[in-house]
């Protein structure tokens with residue numbers, strides 16, 4: 001059913017992904033990699049400690065440079081699809097490190113490839129875009145950048161989602177993994193992705209031949225900052241971590257008239273009101289209560305005056321799910337309830353239902369890949385600094401890569417908050433710290449950065465190690481292919 005009906009949306013409409021809904025470490029049951037073959041893979045090799053030492057020493061030697069790069073990126077944020085300067089810097093860094101570099105992939109995307117002998121191909125993704133937010137952190141290196149929005153308004157621009165940390169880590173990986181290339185064998189594909197915040201970048205890079213023109217990855221890896229964790233800690237979520245995100249527009253058509261004589265009109269506001277109540281029964285009555293699902297009517301526009309019944313009512317709905325089966329059930333259900341509502345209220349025309357194309361599929365962290373990362377992180381950082389996080393209904397377009405390739409993917413989290421302030425914020429009744437997308441979100445540069453670089457470095461070396469088995473057939477995400 002979805003996709004049927006006139007498409008009402010404008011291609012310019014911006015869908016801000018809420019790319020990392022704030023989540024507090026919880027006690028979700030861990031997904032275990034229980035079969036014995038997986039277990040030996042998870043245990044990895046004995047060299048992981050030596051690798052961790054190598055990565056640690058590289059990170060300490062290069063920390064000052066990385067901090068400088070980070071502060072520069074933070075002060076020079078660029079909006080989605082306009083990441084030209086950031087992309088130029090990434091490309092320069094990749095080239096200087098000796099990578100084969102391609103620019104302009106899917107807009108401003110950059111791909112750096114390093115072939116270093118036989119072995120697996122690892123993709124590491126960093127996203128480059130910032131948000132239309134005026135920074136209020138008071139940091140010395142706070143952004144003063146402004147930009148013009150499509151509607152002509154001026155906005156501040158800020159790295160309020162930590163993508164500056166992600167780009168710094170990506171450039172650090174480019175440099176580090178060249179310098180320690182005698183320690184690994186395989187192919188590295190580093191990508192700087194545009195437009196994550198509007199859910200378009202991953203799709204644009206893939207449409208531009210990411211997996212045809214460059215080596216095809218056996219694993220996909222990324223990190224994201226997390227404002228729910230103190231700096232120096234790492235978070236992980238096995239299995240589904242981010243939701244399928246759909247934006248749906250529904251227009252109810254009525255027949256306008258005088259508010260005092262409703263019997264001579266057909267009131268689209270009343271039809272919309274009835275629909276808003278009924279549509280919630282999709283989640284409460286039709287979807288398995290153990291399956292996450294959200295239907296939120298975030299916007300309703302109709303009418304101009306107390307006593308005028310308008311001709312139409314326009315609704316904007318966000319729809320969240322993990323499995324593809326539940327996604328289909330929700331989208332089909334919205335269309336069915338909207339159509340039946342129109343019949344009930346004798347609307348002169350069926351409703352117009354449009355599912356926007358900015359759809360972002362769920363992120364599924366391969367449980368075996370995740371367990372392997374967790375084992376490494378715990379041995380390198382101590383288990384008290386590695387925290388299991390509950391999944392979120394937020395969206396992230398990183399899941400597209402692993403889904404398209406049918407290979408294991410992992411996005412882990414890196415804490416950003418000052419540990420003392422974080423501890424204070426946990427006391428019941430205290431004010432929460434500013435989270436991602438807030439104008440006051442201010443990651444503590446250190447130890448956020450060194451933790452990100454160390455974690456990504458040891459995991460990359462592990463995945464590209466000589467004794468690495470070929471990519472395991474990933475567990476298919478439950479429901480993803482149903």
Ligand SMILES: [Zn+2]
Nearest residue numbers: 019020161163
């Ligand atoms: Zn983000």
